[in-house]
Amino acid sequence: MKKIKMGMVGLGRLGIQHAENIAFRVPQAELTAVCALEEDKINEVQENWGVPYGYTEYDEMIQNEELDAVFLCSPSSLHCDQIEKALDAGLHVLSEKPLGTTVEECKVAEKAVEKHPDLVFMLAFMRRYDPSYVYAKKMIDEGKVGKPFLYRGYSQDPESAIDGTLEYLAHSGxxxxxxxxxxxxxxxxxxxxxxxxxxAIGGCYAYPQFAEYDDGDNVSALMKFENDAMGFLFAGRTAPHGYNVETEIIGTEGILRIGSVPQKNLVEILDQDGVRKECSQDFLERFDQAYVDELQEFVDCIIEDRKPDITVYDGTKNTKIAYDLTGSFQENKLIDIE
Structure with a gap:
């Protein structure tokens, strides 16, 4: 069986997890090359996992004729340029979110994807591959909740990770x-x-450093959709209990809740402090299987010569909406989304 030989770009906390999934958890994939700025990380992965090639220059890596594809887990502002270069080099591309940090960047990626219809391009919005979200989508499509009219989403990072968040502020968008x-x-x-x-509204309730970038440590938004459905989202950086992603869909005939009580597993602890459940502490733990399943879908698309459901245009739309919400937050006003 032919394996898809992949190059991993970026070996940060998420990048190293993606690299491990390529190397050990998807049988049809092979980790052939890694690329990062830190030579010590490259050397460690090569030595421990037997990866043949290591690079500190992306442009050099994509000229490796053994590669079939690249997985981009580089800084968000580099995604679109790297997508274009990889596709022009004849490589399939799986890119972490967001597609780009500006709509103009996203348009560059769109044109690159359109130029290479024979290649697979996929965005790694992992919730679309999480087993619970996949099941909820199936129920909605089958009409099990009637007509869905409200989406409520909470996404909270643990305050224990705030130091890393503050270091990344200038590049986060x-x-x-x-x-x-x-x-x-x-x-x-x-x-x-x-x-x-x-x-969109919010503020700097615990960390004034966010205000230096016209951002907040906790923000929210209320949206009205073209089908008249409502959407509410909340994103925060100061959860005291751990990593918390919670989603609710309310329909005319039922309600779906995903992760309404954030928990690490099904274990309950009974001790002198009472009865409690532990929470996942980061996205790697909560979405472990989703990261594997999205990689498997990417590899399957290459092998089966088909395209994934999520497209480059979804990436552009998500980026544009996110920046529209940022503008609403900064200007404190209701906006129309075109």
């Missing part, structure tokens, strides 16, 4: 593009509609 974009995509997907109006 803001909380709507960096974090709430997952709920934007999930709402569009689950409601099967596009938002047409929105009002």
């Amino acid at each position: 803001g909380e709507f593009i960096d974090m709430a974009v997952h709920d934007i995509d999930a709402a569009r997907w689950l409601l099967d509609s596009e938002p047409k109006q929105a009002w």
Whole structure:
């Protein structure tokens, strides 16, 4: 069986997890090359996992004729340029979210994808591949909740991770593009509609450093969709209990809730402090299987010569909506989304 030889770009916290999934958890994939700025990380992965090639220059890596595809987990502002270069080099591309940090960047990626219809391009919005979200989507499509008319999404990072968040602030693009974009995509997907109006609010309730970038440490938005459905999302950086992603879909005939009580597993602890459940502490733990399943879908698309359901245009729409919400937040006003 032919394996898809992949190059991993970026070996940060998420990148190293993606690299491990390529190397060990998807049988049809092979980790052939890694690329990062940190030579010590490259050397460690090569030595420990037997990866043949290591690069500190992306342009050099994509000239490796052994590669079939690349997985981009680089800084968000580099995605679109790297997507274009990889596709022009004849490589399939799986890119982490967001597609780009500006709509102009996203348009560059759109043209690159359109130029290479024979290649697979896929965006890694992992909730679309999480077993619980996949099941909820199936129930909605089968009419099990009637007509869905409200999406409610909470996405909260643990306050224990705030130091890393503050270090990344200058490059994040803001909380709507960096974090709430997952709920934007999930709402569009689950409601099967596009938002047409929105009002975003929030503030710096615990960390004034966010204000230096016209951002907030906790933000929210209310959206009205073209099919008249409502959407509410909340994104925060200061959860005291752990990593918390919670989604609710309300329909005319039923309600779906995903992760309404955030928990690490099904274990309950009974001790001198009472009865409690532990929470996942980061996205790697909560969406572990989703990251594997999205990679499997990408590999299957290449092998089966088909395209994934999520497109480059979804990436552009998610980025545009996120920046529209950022503008609403900064200007404190209701906006129309074109």
